[in-house]
Amino acid sequence: MHTANQARCSCGALGVETHAEAQFIIACHCRACQRRSGGAFGAGAYFDRAAAEVLGDPREYARTPEAGGTFRSYFCQTCGSTVFWTIDDHPELIGIALGTFETPLTGVAVHSLYERTKLDWIALDAAALHSPAGYTDAT
Numbered sequence: 829m830h831t832a833n834q835a836r837c838s839c840g841a842l843g844v845e846t847h848a849e850a851q852f853i854i855a856c857h858c859r860a861c862q863r864r865s866g867g868a869f870g871a872g873a874y875f876d877r878a879a880a881e882v883l884g885d886p887r888e889y890a891r892t893p894e895a896g897g898t899f900r901s902y903f904c905q906t907c908g909s910t911v912f913w914t915i916d917d918h919p920e921l922i923g924i925a926l927g928t929f930e931t932p933l934t935g936v937a938v939h940s941l942y943e944r945t946k947l948d949w950i951a952l953d954a955a956a957l958h959s960p961a962g963y964t965d966a967t
């Protein structure tokens with residue numbers, strides 16, 4: 829039986845509770861994910877959307893990624909942390925920002941995407957998959 833995990837923003841007003849194991853983690857080095865996260869790369873764990881319960885009232889920011897479709901990120905109206913996002917082309921999934929979890933995730937495969945804009949001091953040797961762009965270019 830999987831125990832619930834909690835993800836939450838800096839102030840605690842926005843959270844997500846998950847009731848399943850993460851399916852995979854994406855470390856995304858694209859410029860849009862660098863900007864969204866404010867970090868060196870975007871990192872999120874993907875779950876079955878039906879197994880994730882949103883707690884709170886986020887604001888939405890929608891953008892069109894390079895691969896097409898619509899990427900919707902959800903952030904706290906008080907502190908601004910992005911806690912989760914959805915992709916219209918994959919309505920069955922929810923991405924949750926890796927740094928927001930109470931209990932760090934372990935044993936989940938990491939997919940490192942858009943490495944063509946990866947900062948040169950980052951080496952994700954443990955990643956299960958690497959790609960210069962999206963999944964179609966993966967090795």
Ligand SMILES: [Zn+2]
Binds near residue numbers: 904909
């Ligand atoms: Zn907050």
Ligand SMILES: [Zn+2]
Binds near residue numbers: 856857860862942
């Ligand atoms: Zn990205």
